Amino acid sequence: MDIQYILLLKHEILLTLAALIILFAELFLPQNKKRGIINISLIVFAIAAFAGFVPTETGTLFGGSFQASRLTDVMKDILNLAVLIIFLQSTEYLKKSENADKMGEYFALIIFTLIGMDFMISAGDFITFFIGLETASIPVAGLAAYDRYKRKSAEAGIKLILLASISSGVLLFGLSMIYGATGSIYFNDIAKNITASPLIILGFIFFVSGMGFKLSLVPFHLWTADVYEGSPMNITAYLSVVSKGAAAFIFTIVLFTVFKNITDLWELVMYALAVITITVGNLFALRQDNIKRFLAFSSIAQVGFVLLGIMGTGALGMTSVVYFMLVYVFTNLAAFGVAEAIYNETGVETISGYKGLYKTNPKLSLVMMLALFSLAGIPPLAGFFGKFFLFTSAASHGYFILVVIAALNATISLYYYLLIVKAMFIDKNENPIAFFKSSGLMRVSLFVTAIGIFVVGFASGIFEYIMSISSLIF
Amino acid sequence: MSFLNLFVAVPVLTVLGIMFTKDLKGTRIVSAIGMGIQLILAVYLMVFYMSQAGVNNLHEIIFQSDSVWFPSLNIHYYVGVDGIASAMILLTAVVIFAGVFASWKVDFLPREFFISLIVLATGVFGFFISLDLFTMLLYYEIAVIPMYLLIGIWGSGPKEKSAMKLTLMLMAGSALLIAGLLGLYFNSSAEGGPLTFNLIEISKITIPITAQRLFFPLTFIGFGVLGALFPFHTWSPDGHASAPTAVSMLHAGVLMKLGAYGCFRVAIFLMPEAAHEMSWFFIILTATSVIYGAFGAIQQKDLKYINAYSSVSHVGLILFGLLMMNSTAIDGAIMQMISHGLMTALFFALIGMVYGRTHTRNVNEMGGLLKIIPFLGVMYILAGFASLGLPGFSGFVAEMTIFVGAFFHNDMFHRVATIVVVSSIVVTAVYVLRVVGIMLLGPVRHKEHLKLKDATWFEKVSTVTLLVSMLGIGLYPLWLSDTILGSLQPIMEKITMYLH
Numbered sequence: 001m002d003i004q005y006i007l008l009l010k011h012e013i014l015l016t017l018a019a020l021i022i023l024f025a026e027l028f029l030p031q032n033k034k035r036g037i038i039n040i041s042l043i044v045f046a047i048a049a050f051a052g053f054v055p056t057e058t059g060t061l062f063g064g065s066f067q068a069s070r071l072t073d074v075m076k077d078i079l080n081l082a083v084l085i086i087f088l089q090s091t092e093y094l095k096k097s098e099n100a101d102k103m104g105e106y107f108a109l110i111i112f113t114l115i116g117m118d119f120m121i122s123a124g125d126f127i128t129f130f131i132g133l134e135t136a137s138i139p140v141a142g143l144a145a146y147d148r149y150k151r152k153s154a155e156a157g158i159k160l161i162l163l164a165s166i167s168s169g170v171l172l173f174g175l176s177m178i179y180g181a182t183g184s185i186y187f188n189d190i191a192k193n194i195t196a197s198p199l200i201i202l203g204f205i206f207f208v209s210g211m212g213f214k215l216s217l218v219p220f221h222l223w224t225a226d227v228y229e230g231s232p233m234n235i236t237a238y239l240s241v242v243s244k245g246a247a248a249f250i251f252t253i254v255l256f257t258v259f260k261n262i263t264d265l266w267e268l269v270m271y272a273l274a275v276i277t278i279t280v281g282n283l284f285a286l287r288q289d290n291i292k293r294f295l296a297f298s299s300i301a302q303v304g305f306v307l308l309g310i311m312g313t314g315a316l317g318m319t320s321v322v323y324f325m326l327v328y329v330f331t332n333l334a335a336f337g338v339a340e341a342i343y344n345e346t347g348v349e350t351i352s353g354y355k356g357l358y359k360t361n362p363k364l365s366l367v368m369m370l371a372l373f374s375l376a377g378i379p380p381l382a383g384f385f386g387k388f389f390l391f392t393s394a395a396s397h398g399y400f401i402l403v404v405i406a407a408l409n410a411t412i413s414l415y416y417y418l419l420i421v422k423a424m425f426i427d428k429n430e431n432p433i434a435f436f437k438s439s440g441l442m443r444v445s446l447f448v449t450a451i452g453i454f455v456v457g458f459a460s461g462i463f464e465y466i467m468s469i470s471s472l473i474f
Numbered sequence: 475m476s477f478l479n480l481f482v483a484v485p486v487l488t489v490l491g492i493m494f495t496k497d498l499k500g501t502r503i504v505s506a507i508g509m510g511i512q513l514i515l516a517v518y519l520m521v522f523y524m525s526q527a528g529v530n531n532l533h534e535i536i537f538q539s540d541s542v543w544f545p546s547l548n549i550h551y552y553v554g555v556d557g558i559a560s561a562m563i564l565l566t567a568v569v570i571f572a573g574v575f576a577s578w579k580v581d582f583l584p585r586e587f588f589i590s591l592i593v594l595a596t597g598v599f600g601f602f603i604s605l606d607l608f609t610m611l612l613y614y615e616i617a618v619i620p621m622y623l624l625i626g627i628w629g630s631g632p633k634e635k636s637a638m639k640l641t642l643m644l645m646a647g648s649a650l651l652i653a654g655l656l657g658l659y660f661n662s663s664a665e666g667g668p669l670t671f672n673l674i675e676i677s678k679i680t681i682p683i684t685a686q687r688l689f690f691p692l693t694f695i696g697f698g699v700l701g702a703l704f705p706f707h708t709w710s711p712d713g714h715a716s717a718p719t720a721v722s723m724l725h726a727g728v729l730m731k732l733g734a735y736g737c738f739r740v741a742i743f744l745m746p747e748a749a750h751e752m753s754w755f756f757i758i759l760t761a762t763s764v765i766y767g768a769f770g771a772i773q774q775k776d777l778k779y780i781n782a783y784s785s786v787s788h789v790g791l792i793l794f795g796l797l798m799m800n801s802t803a804i805d806g807a808i809m810q811m812i813s814h815g816l817m818t819a820l821f822f823a824l825i826g827m828v829y830g831r832t833h834t835r836n837v838n839e840m841g842g843l844l845k846i847i848p849f850l851g852v853m854y855i856l857a858g859f860a861s862l863g864l865p866g867f868s869g870f871v872a873e874m875t876i877f878v879g880a881f882f883h884n885d886m887f888h889r890v891a892t893i894v895v896v897s898s899i900v901v902t903a904v905y906v907l908r909v910v911g912i913m914l915l916g917p918v919r920h921k922e923h924l925k926l927k928d929a930t931w932f933e934k935v936s937t938v939t940l941l942v943s944m945l946g947i948g949l950y951p952l953w954l955s956d957t958i959l960g961s962l963q964p965i966m967e968k969i970t971m972y973l974h
């Protein structure tokens with residue numbers, strides 16, 4: 001076995017090492033220096049993430065079960081980057097007294113899910129895919145229930161594990177039907193044998209339903225708002241960005257490789273799902289006051305837009321999805337970062353509580369405003385480019401009416417994003433949130449995300465690079 | 475690197491400069507200097523274009539510069555201007571310069587105000603210099619979002635509602651526009667060659683008529699929302715009335731023309747066959763805008779609402795002229811863009827100055843102001859004369875040309891539409907002269923008004939700039955008209971090609 005082959009697994013190996021180091025370090029730290037685990041974990045993970053950025057060879061392992069390409073590398077790098085930013089934002093939360101005995105586990109659990117996601121993304125067959133999916137889903141339930149003494153957090157954990165289990169069951173059932181119809185679990189083999197037979201169609205429906213839960217597509221989204229509201233804010237950020245991002249990546253990969261030959265079948269399904277997901281997400285976001293529920297519904301609508309990119313198929317479709325998720329990482333984490341900073345300092349997590357924020361905390365308000373405008377797709381921020389390329393992808397297959405529907409929905413979404421801008425900048429408040437300085441690491445994370453929101457749009461090199469590596473495969 | 479990039483670079487540098495100023499005075503000075511430089515550049519551009527035009531190159535696109543931005547989608551950062559675009563840039567520069575001085579007294583969060591205002595102007599300038607559809611869309615949307623902050627924070631009356639309505643309707647328009655532009659992109663190559671967003675390249679081919687029938691309405695309505703096309707004009711009265719002075723000036727004066735310019739440069743230019751087929755429908759809509767705006771203005775008692783409805787009416791006339799699709803009418807329409815832009819900016823500036831003094835915008839509560847604030851009063855009367863089309867001012871030249879061009883169509887439908895529109899424009903005289911009569915002449919309504927001070931130096935700078943520009947066109951329109959006609963030549967060839 002060459003060293004080269006081991007390097008194909010570089011992300012997974014680095015992350016496993018990082019998780020093990022963190023777990024053991026916590027054991028061996030002296031009692032009065034337990035807080036040090038936070039910094040140790042940050043450094044260890046940062047090293048693992050940055051080491052993962054170094055490009056290496058591509059290839060397959062384990063007889064085709066594991067496929068590593070530049071594209072999967074980029075996807076994993078995006079997830080690593082997102083988790084790094086979330087870790088930076090989590091430090092204040094972990095320093096709280098109620099979390100004193102479970103600091104190391106936080107990092108380890110998230111890294112374990114990342115490992116699962118990495119296997120899921122690189123899967124070459126459905127069993128590896130399923131193992132990765134389960135590895136990624138189960139620890140999250142523990143993370144959602146992290147606030148042990150809050151009823152809502154426990155509720156979030158239970159809802160998440162129950163629904164994750166059911167949807168995994170549904171997904172597996174669908175996969176078994178596809179196996180039954182085509183006789184193989186390997187993506188490449190299935191792709192050759194796939195037809196529009198009733199058994200495969202049924203299997204496809206179950207597959208989409210299972211994945212629809214992970215992606216919070218409508219009508220599989222009912223768990224989202226409650227789980228997002230109950231979880232600690234950082235886990236909400238994680239669910240909304242990393243969990244969704246990984247699901248979107250693998251969903252796109254499977255649709256484009258396995259179900260390539262029955263595109264006419266699933267394009268209509270995606271069309272319908274996109275329209276209802278965006279519309280329902282928007283309509284419910286309009287009424288939310290709790291910032292976590294608000295961002296939950298907003299992220300439901302955003303994933304609906306990703307479905308538009310999927311409809312483009314080919315390199316353009318894949319590129320627009322990956323690029324949008326990168327933009328989404330920066331944008332959403334900026335919004336969550338500001339919400340987290342405010343929550344840690346004051347416990348306020350409602351939009352009405354944000355009124356008059358500009359007068360006391362102008363920089364935080366500005367970062368939030370940038371994030372909201374990017375979510376709405378306003379130029380010159382990255383969100384505009386992300387959405388535009390998704391629309392271009394859908395239009396490339398002639399779905400212009402869908403583009404109109406989606407763009408009009410983006411306008412509706414602008415309304416509820418502007419409501420927060422209005423609260424911060426225009427509304428008057430007798431006792432607005434007092435001026436405070438967020439922690440250094442939080443400020444670093446906000447700075448990084450703010451820069452990302454500006455740069456990722458204009459720097460065409462990022463989009464072009466993703467396009468070039470997607471073209472190699474599709 | 476093109477000279478034109480300065481038109482985006484200077485405002486951006488001004489914004490950065492404002493971020494570093496420490497007090498109100500510094501903010502004002504940086505803004506004034508920045509927009510003053512912009513005005514000088516715009517004048518230089520116009521003069522340079524006209525001098526070059528004199529060498530028989532009337533229709534060339536100058537200062538072109540093309541750099542690839544997203545190679546895989548063939549998106550370029552492609553800039554270039556012809557005579558029409560140069561004229562629009564000059565209009566924008568004059569209005570934003572006057573707007574900065576009209577906003578001299580803004581003292582609540584002045585830095586944020588001027589930054590938002592100049593970001594808005596950046597979007598507008600960028601739109602006029604771009605020749606690549608993606609870049610045009612980018613700048614177009616940049617020009618929409620600062621409106622929300624400007625109206626919502628510094629406006630008056632039901633400002634939050636007006637700001638939200640305006641922003642959402644304009645973004646909905648751009649939603650349609652995105653689909654339209656993507657439609658143009660995917661139909662931009664004749665036989666499966668490379669797709670492009672390049673405006674000039676797309677104009678060289680004929681887009682299939684079935685595609686045109688879908689994308690012309692999308693694009694025209696998308697831009698038309700900004701041009702207050704009936705029935706998508708409802709953002710306009712509340713928006714203009716609630717906005718602070720400089721914002722109303724910029725919006726009614728320039729942004730609405732941006733919509734009309736987009737209708738012309740993108741929708742009609744690239745899809746003339748569909749434009750011709752569907753022009754009857756849009757002529758009905760634009761004629762309705764003219765009538766509706768004119769009669770709506772008569773009903774109003776609030777000065778700003780009168781001017782807002784008047785703008786709906788006059789910009790409707792611009793779109794009407796564009797839809798006539800002959801050289802004369804389009805020449806008139808573009809002149810009307812510039813003429814009305816200056817005129818409505820002057821009106822809003824004056825209204826803001828009067829309101830700042832009397833603290834009322836209700837016409838019936840003011841009277842006899844001509845003797846008390848003579849400078850502003852005389853300015854108002856001159857602006858009013860320009861509005862109702864008095865010869866000697868630019869309004870007359872523009873409107874006359876549109877009507878002559880419209881009359882070239884000798885079929886019943888066009889004749890009826892033209893007669894209806896002409897009659898409605900005449901109604902302008904009613905509401906203009908009535909305001910002059912009640913507000914400026916007649917008895918003084920409130921004793922406090924006797925103590926009002928006349929125009930300050932910065933107000934004089936603002937209004938005189940605009941008035942001089944209006945007279946410059948009205949008294950000697952040939953320089954502008956010839957420039958426009960020259961630039962129109964290649965465009966008209968394309969628009970009337972289908973006739974051959």
